Amino acid sequence: MRIFAASLGTETNTFSPIPTSYANFEASFAYPPGKHPDAPKHTTAPLYVARKRAAADGFTLIEGSCFWAEPSGTCGKADYEMMRDRILAELEAALPVDGVLLGLHGAMVAYGYDDCEGDLVARARKLAGSKAVIGCEYDLHCHLTKKRVSNADISILYKEYPHTDFLERAEELVTLVLRTIRGEVKPVTSLYDMRLIGFYPTTVEPMRSFVDKMAALETSQPGVLSVSFGHGFQHADVPDIGSRMLVVTDDRKEDGDKLAAALAAEIIEKLDRLTPKLLSQEEALGKAQARNDGTTVIADTSDNAGGGAASDNTDMIRLLLERDVTDVAVGPVWDPVAVRFCFTVGKGARLKLRFGGKSGPDSGTPIDAEVEVIGLCRDAMQSFGAAKTKLGDCAAIRIKGVEVVLCAHRNQALGRELFTNVGIDPAQKRIVVVKSANHFRDAFGPIAKEVLYADGRGNVPINCRSHPFTKVTRPLYPLDPRPKGQFIL
DSSP: EEEEEEEEEEETTTSSSSSSSSHHHHHHHEEEEOOOOSOOTTHHHHHHHHHHHHHTTTOOEEEEEEOOOOOOOOOOOHHHHHHHHHHHHHHHHHSSSSSEEEEEEEEEOOBSSHHHHHHHHHHHHHHOTTTEEEEEEEEESSSOHHHHHHTTTTEEEEOOSSTTHHHHHHHHHHHHHHHHHHHHEEEEEEEEEOBOOOOOSSSSSTTTHHHHHHHHHHHTTTTTTEEEEOOOSSSOOOOSSSSSEEEEESSSSHHHHHHHHHHHHHHTTTTHHHSSSSSHHHHHHHHHHHHOOSEEEEEEEGGGGGGGGOOOOOOOHHHHHTTTOOSEEEEEEEOOHHHHHHHHHHOOEEEEEEEEHHHEEOOOOEEEEEEEEEEEEEEEEEEETTTTEEEEEEEEEETTEEEEEEESSSSOOSSTTHHHTOOOGGGGGGGGSSSSSSSSSSHHGGGGEEEEEEOSSSSSSOOOOOOOOOSSOOOBBTTTSSSOOEEEE
16 A cells, blocks of 8 residues: 655735745745654644554555745745645656645645645646545645545544644544545545634633534544534635535435534534634733733734734734833744844843834834843744744843743744743743734643733734735625525535
8 A cells, every 4th residue: 555645834814914935935844755854743744644654554655745834925826836746746756656645734825826725636636546545634724625625535624723633633634544545434525614704712612612522423423534623714815715614424425414514503603602802902901910810811813923924013012111011921023133133242131122013014113122131042942732833043132021032933922932942931920922813822821810812903813804805705704794604515
């Protein structure tokens, strides 16, 4: 048995001011065949799992290239085509194959390609042939298009947001692909479009129970192989954005359709309770200042690098300084130039520094202040579930009672190492401001007496009505009155 595995992933915010090129992938990771490190990564989990299981499960793994870039703006056409064609050439060289495993994010957009993953999967199907079993793992913030799902035998999404289950889902995918190749199951997909977009953290109710229910159905419901809820990615102006329910059954299409529709109805019924209460930055800070019983974590959601924002907006920092707030830590702020200046003067030095506010109108204006450099760390990393992600060189600065972590590699707040790398203990702070929408919850939730979600003027607003959509298929809630859902497959 021969199985080919490769990966291509990024999350494209078409409203982001930061264009995406191959250089962005090289800065994050770009591995040629056989060079993937022996460590799990989110979009490369199917390859990583297959590598671990090949000998025991009796198959030969042919490894292809793996690419990932931090979320940002639309990818260059030639850059996407180069990576796509490299993977396809590697697949062609590996033929014949019994199976294809693709680790994909699912929200990649390039100039000329609104559905990069659909394009890649369709081309892989043409090369591999109709008998090869194609399995794809996606981030739940993906666009579940008909093209990509119909050209694969099995599509599986992360269930958790934060995405702490990427390895478990990869194990599930590899198992189902092997069972399909062996003729033990015949996967059939039901895909239901709910005609809405939303924000669904899974660490709190009612989404917590819904995720547990999806997992339970996979073991308790006869013939159900996999259940996935595609949250969708609302910061892309492409036709197929939106929340979609995906059910894979063992040749039970009618049962799969009924289950997908029922689960979609449950989400719609709970919709008003699924999204955390959004506060203005002023409201969030006021609530945090009113507490005196531990750490309050404020999510600066709209300047989230994980959704394609620059992560250099200065509005919250300026507000903290204006209100003379002390005992507060903020991070990460992306500013490679300011980081370099801090390393030049060294820890303990004071300097007049301009930082933040550089990428565009949504970044606010730069802050000019005399700061003290209180911590430095080369090639910093932070934890995200079983994975480690880059922060690059980091510098911590103090302005009055506000401590700010500056990073050279643009990333969102994921693990507490963001702060501890440079000598700041976030658990000892009265207020911690993290630039993230929800991925911070796994690491920062345990130290927080309260978590508040603040909406600012970054270009990743949770309230997506402010985006100037032109390509999105309408009607779509909340841009329009709530329409009826429909089956895509």
